[in-house]
Amino acid sequence: MTEKKTFSQWITSRRVQQVLICIGFTVIPLVLLLIFTYIPFGKMVQFSFFKMTYLTPPQARRFVGWQNYIDVFRRKDCFGALKLSLYYMVGAIVQLFLALLLATMLSFKTKGGNFFKGLMFFPYMISGIAIGFIFKFFYTRGFVLDTVLQWCGFNLKDLPYWLKDQRINNWSLVFTSVWRYFGQNMVLFIGAIMSVDSELYEAASLDGANKWEQFRYIILPSIKTIVTLNVILSITGSLSSFEQPYVITNGANGTGTYFVIMNRIAHTSQKVGLASAMAVVLLMIIIICTILQKLFFKYIFRDADSDDESYKAKKARLRAEKAAIKANKARLSQTKGGIA
Amino acid sequence: MKKRLLTIALAGAMCLGLAACGSNSSSGSDEKKELTYSGTVLGENTDLKADITVFNHRTDLDSDDYNGTTWKEYLAAFNKDYPNIHVTITTDTNYADDALTHLQSGDYETVMMIPAINKSDLSSYFMPFDTLDNMKKEINYADTWEYDGEVYGVPSTATTQGIVYNKKVFEKAGITDLPKTPEDFIADLQKIKDNTDAIPLYTNYAAGWTMGAWDAYISGNATGDPTYLNQKFVHTKNPFSDPGDDTHAYNVYKILYDAVSKGLTEDDYTTTDWEGCKGMINNGKIGCMVLGSWAYPQMEAAGKNGDDIGYMPFPMTVDGKQYATAGADYSWGINNSVSDEVKQAALIFVKWMTDKSGFSYNEDGLPVSKTDDRTKLSFDGVDFVTDEPALKGEEDYLNEMNSESELNFNNGGNEKVQAIVEHASKGDESFDDIMKEWNQKWSDAQAANGIDVKY
Numbered sequence: 001m002t003e004k005k006t007f008s009q010w011i012t013s014r015r016v017q018q019v020l021i022c023i024g025f026t027v028i029p030l031v032l033l034l035i036f037t038y039i040p041f042g043k044m045v046q047f048s049f050f051k052m053t054y055l056t057p058p059q060a061r062r063f064v065g066w067q068n069y070i071d072v073f074r075r076k077d078c079f080g081a082l083k084l085s086l087y088y089m090v091g092a093i094v095q096l097f098l099a100l101l102l103a104t105m106l107s108f109k110t111k112g113g114n115f116f117k118g119l120m121f122f123p124y125m126i127s128g129i130a131i132g133f134i135f136k137f138f139y140t141r142g143f144v145l146d147t148v149l150q151w152c153g154f155n156l157k158d159l160p161y162w163l164k165d166q167r168i169n170n171w172s173l174v175f176t177s178v179w180r181y182f183g184q185n186m187v188l189f190i191g192a193i194m195s196v197d198s199e200l201y202e203a204a205s206l207d208g209a210n211k212w213e214q215f216r217y218i219i220l221p222s223i224k225t226i227v228t229l230n231v232i233l234s235i236t237g238s239l240s241s242f243e244q245p246y247v248i249t250n251g252a253n254g255t256g257t258y259f260v261i262m263n264r265i266a267h268t269s270q271k272v273g274l275a276s277a278m279a280v281v282l283l284m285i286i287i288i289c290t291i292l293q294k295l296f297f298k299y300i301f302r303d304a305d306s307d308d309e310s311y312k313a314k315k316a317r318l319r320a321e322k323a324a325i326k327a328n329k330a331r332l333s334q335t336k337g338g339i340a
Numbered sequence: 341m342k343k344r345l346l347t348i349a350l351a352g353a354m355c356l357g358l359a360a361c362g363s364n365s366s367s368g369s370d371e372k373k374e375l376t377y378s379g380t381v382l383g384e385n386t387d388l389k390a391d392i393t394v395f396n397h398r399t400d401l402d403s404d405d406y407n408g409t410t411w412k413e414y415l416a417a418f419n420k421d422y423p424n425i426h427v428t429i430t431t432d433t434n435y436a437d438d439a440l441t442h443l444q445s446g447d448y449e450t451v452m453m454i455p456a457i458n459k460s461d462l463s464s465y466f467m468p469f470d471t472l473d474n475m476k477k478e479i480n481y482a483d484t485w486e487y488d489g490e491v492y493g494v495p496s497t498a499t500t501q502g503i504v505y506n507k508k509v510f511e512k513a514g515i516t517d518l519p520k521t522p523e524d525f526i527a528d529l530q531k532i533k534d535n536t537d538a539i540p541l542y543t544n545y546a547a548g549w550t551m552g553a554w555d556a557y558i559s560g561n562a563t564g565d566p567t568y569l570n571q572k573f574v575h576t577k578n579p580f581s582d583p584g585d586d587t588h589a590y591n592v593y594k595i596l597y598d599a600v601s602k603g604l605t606e607d608d609y610t611t612t613d614w615e616g617c618k619g620m621i622n623n624g625k626i627g628c629m630v631l632g633s634w635a636y637p638q639m640e641a642a643g644k645n646g647d648d649i650g651y652m653p654f655p656m657t658v659d660g661k662q663y664a665t666a667g668a669d670y671s672w673g674i675n676n677s678v679s680d681e682v683k684q685a686a687l688i689f690v691k692w693m694t695d696k697s698g699f700s701y702n703e704d705g706l707p708v709s710k711t712d713d714r715t716k717l718s719f720d721g722v723d724f725v726t727d728e729p730a731l732k733g734e735e736d737y738l739n740e741m742n743s744e745s746e747l748n749f750n751n752g753g754n755e756k757v758q759a760i761v762e763h764a765s766k767g768d769e770s771f772d773d774i775m776k777e778w779n780q781k782w783s784d785a786q787a788a789n790g791i792d793v794k795y
Binding site: 053136137139140141143161163164166169249250251253254265268269270271 | 545546548607608609610611613742743746748751752753754755758759762765766
């Protein structure tokens, strides 16, 4: 008869330890995720159907059904604020092009390349609040930006009020955002470009490909995953832009983005239900945007990867298969006929 | 081993509990002794020996660079009268929150500025100074921290609502009499614009809360009625309509709209700078700003020309009389769990701060003490109005109205005042239309909250 194991022996045995670690590593993160993400999210969805403030006791909260959602779509300030996201989306696209261009340039041998990389990545390391303050003074009438432009020969009278003029103040804020994030995008792109086998360039240049062709046919296809990721992050980021307008203008003067308005409704006016509904609506919009982008990129990069095939190719293949089946059938019936 | 540790910890906790009980019961049994504010006479009991600690929010008075009287100087003067009472003063920049933490920990200073707690909780932390009737003979604003007829707090100073201005700029502009109506005020701002280089009225738009500060003028200053803000406002039909006599909320905000639309404010309101404005008004680059009297000493201290800064009543006259809303600032409270001797020393300290130190005068406040009624605020002929609390059962009405209407009066509703500046500057919406919108929101909120319209 084998010796009976004690508990401590059993618990320290390799097999049990393995199981324990497996369970530990799955359960703990899941529990944390549940407690800090999914349960609060569920609560938020629940709140969005109530009329309540933060301090309203649970029994005094009034169920209002879809009213909060109807309000989100009806109120001028809620949904109208999403229009401001368009500014930030344009900014995001400019930012990505800029980052991709600089990354490509810097990934070839450039004098002082590391210095420039550091210089351009630097803004990302400053806290958003500090950037807000920097740019508040940057845009102040007669301060940094105006002074520099005056050196270049502009007349102060011809210069616009960067934050006061509602036609351009959103662009001013978008510029701040681009300034802050393009360095980070660039570093991500450089990282991806580094992983491209340098022999490919050599081979390409032997075949007579110029730099643009090298970029178009070697670099871009190789880093498409990271490009996709960056685009998705930038677009969702621009839907939920908050820091720049909140710190620089406090969302006043027509710069209140969706997030700033949501924050105001939730914390100043204490309409928690309405703000929760706004958050849920924004989530839906972001999900839809992400799916659309995914589909878009699948189409764009279809011929880069042999796994993906273009719509045309697929159609052609299907047609060919159908034709083959038809031909088969025809042959079969012929042979049948022959037998008959 | 673990068990033993636990036992020790538990035993320790029990001992602490017992000790706490002990000190409580001893102070309870001695309570028959006269320990009242009115019973404390300054100049008596000068050989009393005690150590007291004081906790407050005035970090600026800790610095030797402070232009006014510092804590060190107050203490030196106090120890001349009471050499054996040793006072340790601690200050905190995050006072409002940290004071609550101190209270909740149970281990808090002998004397502290009472933070935002419920009046019903006062007696569990602080000792009563005296009955309300007795206190009313000793100080103003006695009912600020009153509960069940007992007073638990003595205001350190009192503030009011007016306009902080630069006397030299006004003089240079040729303004001899301070304005008493909105019309005069706008005319004076125009004079400043025409005759000086100063910005007539600095809005402080960008800071946000400085715009919300305009809300403080719609009650006493604009109506002269102490019951307006907390009792009548929520029941008023269309409170933002023009009453036609240059008073009430309509005309308060109209001053701002008119000043901006006539170009009497700064060039670019979006980049105003709160910290910078203090030095600017001190140097005569700004004519005036609409801020509570708490801002007055800060403007004086911000540069070399402190004497140029003045504080004037809000330019609004109700039935031939000017009013100003006044209220207590932070109030002193005394720890209820210390020994009687320490309590006596604390009482002496608070009474000395109120009656003899000149703190309220030095800090440009309104007088708190009945025996020391000096003040630097030139509010001759102005009646002070203190807002009365809401009626029983209606305490939450204003909050509910603020939330539902999203106008948030005196409650961080900065955007609505900023919007006035924006519309005035762009000229895309008339002032009457803005007020019509506010009235609509107010009426909708009254309907949504089921608050009846009485006025």
